[in-house]
Amino acid sequence: MQIPINDNWKKKAAANQKQYGRFLKQADKNKVLKQLPDLHEEAFSHIDCLQCAACCKNYSPRFKTPDIKRISKHLRMKESVFIETYLRLDEEGDYVVKSTPCPFLGDDNFCSIYDERPSDCERFPYTDEDVLLKRPQLTLKNASFCPAVYHVMENLIQQAENKTGK
Known part of the structure; x- marks a missing residue:
């Protein structure tokens, strides 16, 4: 099941920061890296960066x-x-x-x-590369303003929970 993006995503992303942090710390890195390309593509099939541009409006590369x-x-x-x-x-x-x-x-x-x-x-938002795991603080920050990072994190957690039966 894919997690939909809705108007509520920023609140959910803020509420889930600790969960995201735990996941990034404990995740099986190899499994996550294999999942990222598909999740990245799926996220961007729903998200139009030109409608958002929060990265360019609020942060600098x-x-x-x-x-x-x-x-x-x-x-x-x-x-x-x-x-x-x-x-x-x-x-x-x-x-x-x-x-x-x-x-x-x-x-x-x-x-x-x-x-x-x-x-x-x-390269932003790094949802198709190892930066997502190697720089967890950056990932957490990005999840707070980028719907693609939120989408990928929610789906990674959902898939992990489905595999462990939670």
């Missing part, structure tokens, strides 16, 4: 050196000017956007640098 080089070249800016104009260093020493929403997000929720976007944006 890391801009790694290759991202900065590629995007500044695309924008025909010197790397130093790109950094000065758009980025700041966060507490962890990573470059992130100075302000939210992302300066590259349009009113229509389209990204003006989509083809050149940072690798973090391209």
Whole structure:
């Protein structure tokens, strides 16, 4: 049974944070990794990121050196000017956007640098890769604002419960 996405998902995601944390800590990593591609595809068959864009409106990806080089070249800016104009260093020493929403997000929720976007944006929300398990704090944060992460976590837990008869 697939867990549907509804208007109530944010409340459920908030209420289930501890359950998600326990699951991520105790999960059989190999089994979960095998399930992720199908759950990722299934989630995105229901979710249109252009209707949401919560990630771009509220958070920033890391801009790694290759991202900065590629995007500044695309924008025909010197790397130093790109950094000065758009980025700041966060507490962890990573470059992130100075302000939210992302300066590259349009009113229509389209990204003006989509083809050149940072690798973090391209990979987000990590629901089809091991980051979901390796960085549980990030997964928990993402589940609080991304319906795809909520969908994947709910289905992983449901499938685990079905197998253990809970």
